[in-house]
Amino acid sequence: MTWMLALASNINWLDLFNYPHFGKPAPGQFAGPPLVFVLLDFAxxxxxxxxxxGRALVKMAREENRRFQEEVAEAIAKETEADRIETAAHELETTMDQRRQAIADQIRHESGIEREQILGKARTYQGMRKNETLKQVLIKRDMMIRQIRDELLVESLTYLKADVAGKIDPAASPYLFQKGLDSTFQATTHHES
Known part of the structure; x- marks a missing residue:
């Protein structure tokens, strides 16, 4: 290596281009064949x-290539992660839509059942109210019939007592007064009223 440096130091690098490489020398150029020196200098x-x-350039190129490969791998990883997140988001959106639809269907179904239950209770209550009203009317009618009957009975017994007292003599008809007509009449009127 030192012999190359010694050889290279003896070459006048500035005069290298003053030699004609091909043909005759131009004015101001030296004559001579510099082709061997040019090839040696180029080598x-x-x-x-x-x-x-070269080693530094190769090292820089390898480092750049490594960085590029890392960036490519990182970009692929990010793209894969983005695809995974997008797929998960799409699945979540689909699941949420299905769940939202299921909840809406369930609410409709439950509200329909509750509505039917409420309508059933209303019909039952209306029927009970109708039966209760009918029973109340029948009870009131029976009470009015009893009251009218009791009033008629009291009037007829009062009239009969007034009429019979003048026509029947207890001494003439003892069998009517064995228990006592007056006590029977009074007990009936107290019982009926």
Whole structure:
């Protein structure tokens, strides 16, 4: 390596381009064949680039490639995660729609059952009220009939007592007064009233 550096240091790099590479020299150029020197210089340049710059460039390229691969992997992971989240959100939305529909159906069903129960209770109450009203009317009618009958009985017994007292003599008809007509009449009137 040192022999290359010694060789390269003896070359006048500024005069390298003052040699004609092909054909006759132009005015101001040196005569001579510099092609060997150019090839040697180019080989030295490639070696030095490979030795010092090339490794750094390869290292930088590998680092850049590694970073690029990491970013690609991270982007793929994020995309996969986004797809998973989107799928989960879609499933959740579908599940929520189904659940919302199920709750609405259940509420409709329960409200229908409650409505039928309320209507059934109302019909039962109305029937009971109708029966109760009919019973009350029948009870009132029976009470009025009893009251009228009792009043008629009291009037007829009062009239009979007044009429019989003048026509029947207890001494002439003792069998009517064995228990006592007056006590029977009074007990009946007290009982009926």
């Amino acid at each position: 030295l340049f490639l070696y030095l680039c490979h030795r010092f710059i």
